[in-house]
Amino acid sequence: MRTSLKDLVDRLGSVWPNAWIQRYPHLGMMEWPIIDSDRRDQICWSDVNGNLVDFSVKVASTSIGGIHTVSSWHKWVWFPGNIARHAFCLWIACHRRLPTQDRMSIWVSEDEGLVCPLCEVEQDSHRHLFFQCVFAHDVWQRIKFFANLEEWPDGWDDIVELLSDDSYARKPLASKLFVAASVYYIWRERNNRLFRNAAISVDQIVQDIRNIVTMRLAWNTRRTRNQIHGPT
Incomplete structure (x- = not known):
């Protein structure tokens, strides 16, 4: 048999048990609840x-x-049809919180280099990686062509500023997928070279980005068709 709240209050006799007060001291400052049998619990x-x-x-x-506050660039990150791992990486990048070596330098001795694993010339930093590094810059230039974003800048601060512009939020799904994929694949390649001593070419990265975007667009088209006409 279930015990109602009214039954419990009546049983306690308007006195909080000492064990309850010891565990939750704020009960001692609370007024005893008044139960109105004519009103529905809320x-x-x-x-x-x-x-x-x-x-x-x-x-x-x-x-x-x-x-x-909702970030003004959120429509470029959390849009319908996004690729979750790409969106998450882009989200961190927009906050400028990817753990590049310059940010991790407090744990690195002065004798250890902080060189970019992609170009092996400049210091590894967030601003350098997107897209001042010659390797990443080459990837970005090619992707801008496929994404119809040829007019976009190459500096990350300028790019985030564009992402925050509502007029650019209406770009096609493909453009948004290409931007997020570019950040993700460059970051992945950077980590593969730094931690796994594995590397692929610019051509391969660009092809991988094009393939994943093409597959996502095809998946999104099928999903939309199924929502309208039902599974075939």
């Missing part, structure tokens, strides 16, 4: 302003995690 939550409101996951999440 789940409430105290919002960020201290107001008692109807409970929802959104309200609870906001109260716990706070309110955060």
Whole structure:
């Protein structure tokens, strides 16, 4: 037999058990609940302003995690049809938080080099990797052609500024996929050379990017067709 909240309150006799107060001291400061048998139970939550409101996951999440400004470039990262691992890598890149060697230098001795694994000339840094490095720059120039983004700049700060422009958010799905894939594959190649001593050519990276974007576009087309006409 289930015990109702009213039964529990009546059983406790308007006194919080000592074991409860010891574990949750704030109970001692709470008024004893008044049960109205004529009203239906309602789940409430105290919002960020201290107001008692109807409970929802959104309200609870906001109260716990706070309110955060939505980044203006989010439409280039979290768009329908994105490739999850590419989107995540691009998200970190837009925050400029990929762990390049210049950011990790506090754990590196002065004798250890911080040279870029791709060009082996300049210092490994976020700004250098996207897309000042001659290797990454070559990849980006070719991808810009396939993505119809020939007018786009080569500096990451300038690129993120374009990503934040609402007028560019309406670019085709292919363009968005190419941008995210370029960041992901360059970052992956950098890590493969640095940690696995494995390398592939610019031509191979560009081909890999084109292949993955083509497959995703085909998948997206099939998904859209199935949503409209049903599976064939």
